[in-house]
Amino acid sequence: MLTKLEKYRFQAFVAAAFFVCDAGAQAVVSEVRAPSESSIPAGPRGVAIQEGRQLMNETRQRLPKNVGNGLNCSNCHLAGGATAYASPWVGIWGVFPEYRARSGKLISLQERINDCFERSMNGKPLPYTSTEMTNILAYMQWLSTGVPTGVSVTGRGFGAIDQKLKADANHGKQVYADKCASCHGADGxxxxxxxxxxxxxxxxxxxxxxxGAGMARTYTAAAFVKHNMPLGQGGTLTDQEAVDVSEFFTHQPRPVYPGKSHDWPLGDKPKDARS
Structure with a gap:
């Protein structure tokens, strides 16, 4: 009889083996590119795509029962999920279900979406069969038009950052004042x-x-900042500046996610994960 931990590890091994074996056959799309607006079809599917896009861009207004803060999904997934290294949704449709170390198991795209609602939006999950979830999935499927199933696009996620750099929050406070406060406010x-x-x-x-959000982790936030901030000037900060400013703002007061105590059930918790 396998213990719970042994069972988790076995599931992780099987999942990892699947993705390693599959990776060799995967192509890589050279860039993140949203399909043309003219490709949105008429009829119910087109309506669902349009509604899904509005939900992502106006999340707080349209889903007040599921959003517990002032954010919209597009605050991090820039340009409606069509910007490289800003966690784009282009191609996301064809790579799920996917193994996620934080969960310690394979998860569906619906689970990944609800992870964001509970963590980044500090809110409540959507029912899997809700009209809103269906519309969000329709939008992500449309964004993934032309990306083969199983292909992970170049520019997925937030990009790379040097995690060997030691974070200096004091320097980060100065970087924030110089580069960030004019938009995000001196008090954040x-x-x-x-x-x-x-x-x-x-x-x-x-x-x-x-x-509990990924953006509350120093190096995850730093990768986003490095590639996308200041807005319209992505790539102008050094890795050290991005790491330092992220160490500063991620550790300012924010809502607590109780469920984070169950994250990384198989171990290997990242050094910047919140406890």
């Missing part, structure tokens, strides 16, 4: 863009992501 509270959301999202405080 963001810049509101009207009644229903922010032009520039809050980086800490009650309206920001909770400490």
């Amino acid at each position: 509270s963001g810049m509101k863009g009207g009644e229903h959301g922010y032009t520039f999202p809050p980086l800490w405080g009650a309206d920001s992501f909770n400490d």
Whole structure:
């Protein structure tokens, strides 16, 4: 009889073996490219795609029961999920189910979406069979048009950052003041863009992501910052500046995610994961 930990490890081994064996046959798409607007079909599917896009861009307004802060999905998934190294959704349809170390198992795309609702949005998951979930999936499927199943596009995720760098929060505080505060506020509270959301999202405080979100990890946030910030000037910060400023803002007060105690059940918890 396998113990619970042995069972987890066996599942992880099988999953890892599957993806290693499959990886050799995978091609790589050279760039993240959203399909043309003209390719959105008429009829119910086209309506679902359009509705899904609106949900991603106006999440707080359209899903107030599921969003517990002031964020929209597109605050991190820039340009509606069509920007390389800003966790694009282009191609995401064909790579799930996928093994996720944080969960210690294979997860579906619906589970991954709800992970974001519970962590990045500090909210509640969507029912898998809800109209909203169906529309979000329709939008992601459309964004993945032309990307073969099983292909992971170049630019997926947040990109690379030198994780051997030692983070200096004091220097990061200065980088924040120089490079970030004009948009995100000296107190990290963001810049509101009207009644229903922010032009520039809050980086800490009650309206920001909770400490179970990937963006609450220093090196994950640093990769995003390095490639995308300041907005429109991605790539202008050094790795050290990105790491330092991320160490500063990720460790400011923010909502607590109780479920993070169950993360990485197989071990190998990243050094920047919150506890």
